[in-house]
Amino acid sequence: MKSKDWQEEQGRLERVRNKLQARITELEPEVTGLRDQATDMRKRFWEDVTINTSTDEDFEETFHNINQQSAVLAERERGHKLLTQQWKNLKRLLPSPYFGRIDFQENGSDPMEQIYIGVSSFVDRDGLSFLIYDWRTPIASMYYDYSPGRASYVTPAGGIEGTMELKRQFQIQNGQIRNMFDASETIGDELLQQVLGTGADSQMKTIVATIQKEQNAIIRNDKSRMLIVQGAAGSGKTSAALQRVAYLLYRHRQTIKADQIVLFSPNPMFTSYISTVLPELGEENMQQTTFQEYIDYWLGSSLRPEDPFDGIEYVLTAQGTPGYEARLQGIQYKTSEAFLQALQNYGTWLGREGMRFKGIRIRDRILITAKQMREKFYSYDRSLPLFNRVVLLQEWLLNELAALERMEREAPWVQEELNYLDSDQYAEVFGTLHRDREVFDLAEHYAAVREKVIKKRREDEGDFDFAQKEEDLLRRTIVKDIFKPLRKRVRKFSFVDFKGIYGQLFDDEAAYREKTNEAVLPSLWPEICRQTKETLTRNELFHEDATPYLYVKELIEGVRTNTEIQYVFVDEGQDYSAFQYEYLKKLFPRARMTVLGDFGQAIFMQSTSLDAPDSPLVRLYGEAETRLIRLVRSYRSTREIVEFTRLMLPGGEEIAPFERGGQKPQLVGLDGGEERDAQIMANIAALRAEGFHSIAVITKTAAESREAYESLRAHGGEALQLITKETQNFEKGAMVIPVYLAKGVEFDAVLIYDASPAAYGRDNERKLLYTACTRAMHRLYLYSTGDWSPFVGALPPNLYEKASN
Numbered sequence: 129m130k131s132k133d134w135q136e137e138q139g140r141l142e143r144v145r146n147k148l149q150a151r152i153t154e155l156e157p158e159v160t161g162l163r164d165q166a167t168d169m170r171k172r173f174w175e176d177v178t179i180n181t182s183t184d185e186d187f188e189e190t191f192h193n194i195n196q197q198s199a200v201l202a203e204r205e206r207g208h209k210l211l212t213q214q215w216k217n218l219k220r221l222l223p224s225p226y227f228g229r230i231d232f233q234e235n236g237s238d239p240m241e242q243i244y245i246g247v248s249s250f251v252d253r254d255g256l257s258f259l260i261y262d263w264r265t266p267i268a269s270m271y272y273d274y275s276p277g278r279a280s281y282v283t284p285a286g287g288i289e290g291t292m293e294l295k296r297q298f299q300i301q302n303g304q305i306r307n308m309f310d311a312s313e314t315i316g317d318e319l320l321q322q323v324l325g326t327g328a329d330s331q332m333k334t335i336v337a338t339i340q341k342e343q344n345a346i347i348r349n350d351k352s353r354m355l356i357v358q359g360a361a362g363s364g365k366t367s368a369a370l371q372r373v374a375y376l377l378y379r380h381r382q383t384i385k386a387d388q389i390v391l392f393s394p395n396p397m398f399t400s401y402i403s404t405v406l407p408e409l410g411e412e413n414m415q416q417t418t419f420q421e422y423i424d425y426w427l428g429s430s431l432r433p434e435d436p437f438d439g440i441e442y443v444l445t446a447q448g449t450p451g452y453e454a455r456l457q458g459i460q461y462k463t464s465e466a467f468l469q470a471l472q473n474y475g476t477w478l479g480r481e482g483m484r485f486k487g488i489r490i491r492d493r494i495l496i497t498a499k500q501m502r503e504k505f506y507s508y509d510r511s512l513p514l515f516n517r518v519v520l521l522q523e524w525l526l527n528e529l530a531a532l533e534r535m536e537r538e539a540p541w542v543q544e545e546l547n548y549l550d551s552d553q554y555a556e557v558f559g560t561l562h563r564d565r566e567v568f569d570l571a572e573h574y575a576a577v578r579e580k581v582i583k584k585r586r587e588d589e590g591d592f593d594f595a596q597k598e599e600d601l602l603r604r605t606i607v608k609d610i611f612k613p614l615r616k617r618v619r620k621f622s623f624v625d626f627k628g629i630y631g632q633l634f635d636d637e638a639a640y641r642e643k644t645n646e647a648v649l650p651s652l653w654p655e656i657c658r659q660t661k662e663t664l665t666r667n668e669l670f671h672e673d674a675t676p677y678l679y680v681k682e683l684i685e686g687v688r689t690n691t692e693i694q695y696v697f698v699d700e701g702q703d704y705s706a707f708q709y710e711y712l713k714k715l716f717p718r719a720r721m722t723v724l725g726d727f728g729q730a731i732f733m734q735s736t737s738l739d740a741p742d743s744p745l746v747r748l749y750g751e752a753e754t755r756l757i758r759l760v761r762s763y764r765s766t767r768e769i770v771e772f773t774r775l776m777l778p779g780g781e782e783i784a785p786f787e788r789g790g791q792k793p794q795l796v797g798l799d800g801g802e803e804r805d806a807q808i809m810a811n812i813a814a815l816r817a818e819g820f821h822s823i824a825v826i827t828k829t830a831a832e833s834r835e836a837y838e839s840l841r842a843h844g845g846e847a848l849q850l851i852t853k854e855t856q857n858f859e860k861g862a863m864v865i866p867v868y869l870a871k872g873v874e875f876d877a878v879l880i881y882d883a884s885p886a887a888y889g890r891d892n893e894r895k896l897l898y899t900a901c902t903r904a905m906h907r908l909y910l911y912s913t914g915d916w917s918p919f920v921g922a923l924p925p926n927l928y929e930k931a932s933n
């Protein structure tokens with residue numbers, strides 16, 4: 129780069145920074161001033177309103193007064209929030225105001241425009257000249273989409289065409305230009321090289337300075353109801369998703385708030401991993417959750433669903449145990465669209481017969497039987513949906529309970545209870561009767577006067593009537609205490625026997641066919657039925673039963689929806705079943721959906737292909753509303769690691785490495801376990817000495833992780849961290865982690881604890897090994913004390929180096 133250019137750019141940078149600084153200094157007193165005003169107002173809120181309730185007019189005036197005062201306060205707070213936001217943005221810009229520049233000559237327009245691009249916009253005093261453009265502005269999109277030459281962009285008013293004369297990238301730190309590149313290709317590789325060469329972090333970083341064209345298409349897609357991204361490991365799916373959230377929040381800032389966007393992530397640790405990206409971009413985080421959290425929430429405490437990690441642990445460790453094959457078949461069937469259809473048919477069947485209810489009882493006595501409920505239920509108009517009839521039944525039950533409650537007050541058991549009441553309960557009733565009196569002070573006065581006038585004493589504690597009243601009240605209280613929780617439960621639909629309704633699906637094959645019209649059943653159906661029923665008796669649910677169970681529950685209770693949410697993001701989308709997608713679609717009827725995933729990393733049984741021609745995801749909203757984008761370039765790992773890992777997958781040749789070189793993966797053959805642990809510890813020490821700090825020893829299962837952890841600790845690995853499904857935060861350092869928890873995250877170096885055929889031999893273990901190896905950014909080691917997994921053995925030997933002790 130010519131030094132004249134450099135000087136000019138440094139000069140401009142300084143001018144912009146001075147302006148930024150001046151604006152910050154100018155805003156500072158306003159920001160603190162408004163904050164103080166608002167705090168002060170809040171403190172003095174009640175001093176500034178005069179409360180007078182003497183007359184109706186006074187009361188009304190007080191009411192308006194309070195309203196007015198809170199409106200002023202809200203306005204101040206809003207003003208303060210906006211100003212603070214602006215002030216924070218400027219402060220964020222100051223050390224590194226921009227990262228890119230394009231010179232654009234619009235067709236038919238005179239001056240060529242220099243467009244500097246940063247994480248937010250900064251306008252000069254005149255209010256017109258943009259000193260910095262937010263990366264999300266339409267004009268800035270050219271920076272990501274074009275190399276110098278003809279270029280265009282789309283504004284709300286239409287397309288603009290012209291020529292890009294220059295495209296420049298900057299690395300600016302603390303106000304100094306550290307690097308400057310003029311790019312001839314779409315985003316020069318140099319900057320990306322540098323960014324990717326740095327170490328892994330315990331938190332994900334933003335990529336706004338180096339977004340690639342194909343990622344930009346994902347970020348700015350604003351048309352599709354359903355956007356599907358199938359992308360190879362490390363191709364930037366999660367990154368694109370997060371920058372897309374930032375883009376949407378900017379593009380629709382008048383209408384969408386961060387809490388109207390929800391992102392489903394694979395586990396809580398991942399949630400913490402990505403939590404800093406949006407704040408770094410000056411935006412609030414969207415809502416983040418896991419599917420499991422949803423399920424737990426809606427199932428309540430009635431049943432304990434198995435979590436997906438216990439589910440996968442079973443699949444990976446229980447081969448050969450009785451019932452294993454049936455469980456696998458069960459998982460496959462229960463997560464399929466066929467089962468969803470079967471359950472819909474089941475809903476129709478329940479509309480005609482077979483609903484199950486739970487009788488309502490008090491003290492070992494049935495008040496309303498399940499049979500009565502069933503008869504009542506099926507007496508309602510059969511054209512009404514299940515849900516409406518259940519609501520009618522609910523109303524009927526509440527009325528019945530009210531009548532029964534009145535009758536019950538005279539029941540002999542109530543008399544008995546009366547005899548056993550303790551003094552506290554008496555005191556309470558006594559207090560209530562007297563309280564009634566005090567409240568009606570006027571009535572008390574009136575009664576006292578009346579007593580005098582008619583010369584007859586009013587009734588009192590000693591009177592028969594009073595005693596009668598007291599007993600009545602006691603009876604009411606006793607019966608009410610029993611009926612109140614009954615009513616509460618009826619309101620929560622607990623008179624419906626959901627467990628029985630779901631369970632009876634698994635009575636036997638003929639019954640199942642009749643209830644669901646299902647033609648094709650898994651061959652081990654009887655065993656699937658036995659397992660499902662047995663789990664239900666323990667008040668547990670297999671992971672694969674949880675969503676279907678909720679689905680059936682909602683057929684009856686009414687569908688739960690959340691209409692507030694405008695955008696739903698599903699990361700690691702291959703791990704959700706067709707069934708779960710249908711459920712999400714129903715849950716968020718207004719939302720647009722973005723699903724990002726990689727079928728190459730589909731390690732759960734319920735996986736869904738994202739881009740197959742018959743993918744249920746495409747059917748979800750229909751082809752016309754769906755856009756599929758494929759990412760094949762992998763940015764995370766070095767070329768050597770990508771070349772090694774991609775061939776583990778059928779069709780993996782299309783995955784393209786980014787040109788960043790490194791060491792070939794190392795296959796370390798050892799004679800025994802002890803030796804392996806010593807070797808791993810030696811490799812970790814060497815990696816650390818080289819400056820790699822985030823290191824993961826990856827195992828296939830949680831059980832294996834624990835064993836490896838114990839064993840490595842005995843060989844000097846005291847500082848290692850064991851990651852389990854309960855781990856909430858992702859910390860930098862060396863750790864032992866099962867592969868399914870390492871999904872979505874990355875490390876400087878990955879060490880595959882056991883790459884033998886015993887660990888990764890079956891076909892469903894191929895993707896596990898691929899997922900594990902693709903977590904590595906710079907270094908990859910595989911260990912085995914015997915043969916190599918066939919997925920490694922089949923690779924051309926020039927793709928790795930063999931090392932033995």
Ligand SMILES: Nc1ncnc2c1ncn2[C@@H]1O[C@H](COP(=O)(O)OP(=O)(O)OP(=O)(O)O)[C@@H](O)[C@H]1O
Pocket residue numbers: 320323324333335338339340343359360361362363364365366367368726763764871872873874902
């Ligand atoms: N355009 C880019 N500029 C800089 N870094 C990028 C870019 N795209 C991706 N990366 C980096 O590549 C790594 C992988 O990105 P990310 O985790 O988003 O990929 P992914 O497709 O979600 O991966 P996986 O499916 O393996 O979880 C991250 O370190 C990310 O910062």
